[in-house]
Amino acid sequence: EAGVVQSPRYKIIEKKQPVAFWCNPISGHNTLYWYLQNLGQGPELLIRYENEEAVDDSQLPKDRFSAERLKGVDSTLKIQPAELGDSAVYLCASSQTRDQEETQYFGPGTRLLVL
Amino acid sequence: GENVEQHPSTLSVQEGDSAVIKCTYSDSASNYFPWYKQELGKRPQLIIDIRSNVGEKKDQRIAVTLNKTAKHFSLHITETQPEDSAVYFCAASRWGNQGGKLIFGQGTELSVKP
Numbered sequence: 627e628a629g630v631v632q633s634p635r636y637k638i639i640e641k642k643q644p645v646a647f648w649c650n651p652i653s654g655h656n657t658l659y660w661y662l663q664n665l666g667q668g669p670e671l672l673i674r675y676e677n678e679e680a681v682d683d684s685q686l687p688k689d690r691f692s693a694e695r696l697k698g699v700d701s702t703l704k705i706q707p708a709e710l711g712d713s714a715v716y717l718c719a720s721s722q723t724r725d726q727e728e729t730q731y732f733g734p735g736t737r738l739l740v741l
Numbered sequence: 742g743e744n745v746e747q748h749p750s751t752l753s754v755q756e757g758d759s760a761v762i763k764c765t766y767s768d769s770a771s772n773y774f775p776w777y778k779q780e781l782g783k784r785p786q787l788i789i790d791i792r793s794n795v796g797e798k799k800d801q802r803i804a805v806t807l808n809k810t811a812k813h814f815s816l817h818i819t820e821t822q823p824e825d826s827a828v829y830f831c832a833a834s835r836w837g838n839q840g841g842k843l844i845f846g847q848g849t850e851l852s853v854k855p
Contacts, residue, residue, distance in 0.1 A: 629784075659841075666848070667848065668745075669845050670845070674842060717784070717785070728841055730841060732786070734784045735784060
């Protein structure tokens with residue numbers, strides 16, 4: 627079974643440019659998470675989806691960040707415009723909460739560098 | 742707000758020795774505590790987890806203990822091997838009403854010297 631897939635793996639952009647990250651969760655997982663991981667720190671939740679509904683986006687900087695999961699499967703996280711401080715690893719995770727399964731499986735992440 | 746403190750930030754042991762990493766959480770309603778291992782440039786991978794209805798769980802060389810009263814939990818690795826070298830993260834969540842938002846600790850960089 628394939629794990630969580632993310633693309634691109636690496637992205638270098640100039641500040642003020644837009645950028646988008648894509649995530650494909652494990653098949654059958656209804657819950658999808660986007661986390662931000664700064665260097666030397668633990669992941670921090672940005673947004674959590676239950677199917678296509680964003681049920682926790684309290685940590686998402688909505689002035690420049692947006693996310694969608696239109697069909698309840700794949701998800702896209704966008705930053706527009708990017709700032710220098712957005713340089714970090716963006717991790718996607720998924721879990722099967724429908725069956726009360728708490729385990730979150732992480733993707734390899736997208737490493738973003740804003741110049 | 743919700744917070745998880747993790748100590749130490751770095752840990753160096755000799756191969757074969759034991760390693761212990763400790764975490765303290767602030768939300769008394771937390772009921773699920775996973776531990777993730779992250780190698781450089783790789784994804785976090787779950788190595789063990791524990792739910793609030795048990796005090797200890799073991800899986801081969803790895804064990805986790807939970808003290809709900811003191812709100813802390815610990816990871817124990819015995820007979821450490823060089824391949825155990827990585828960053829370890831503890832996390833806590835209030836599973837159920839608020840779903841699975843994980844609050845992570847700051848991480849412990851474990852180095853096992855041959």
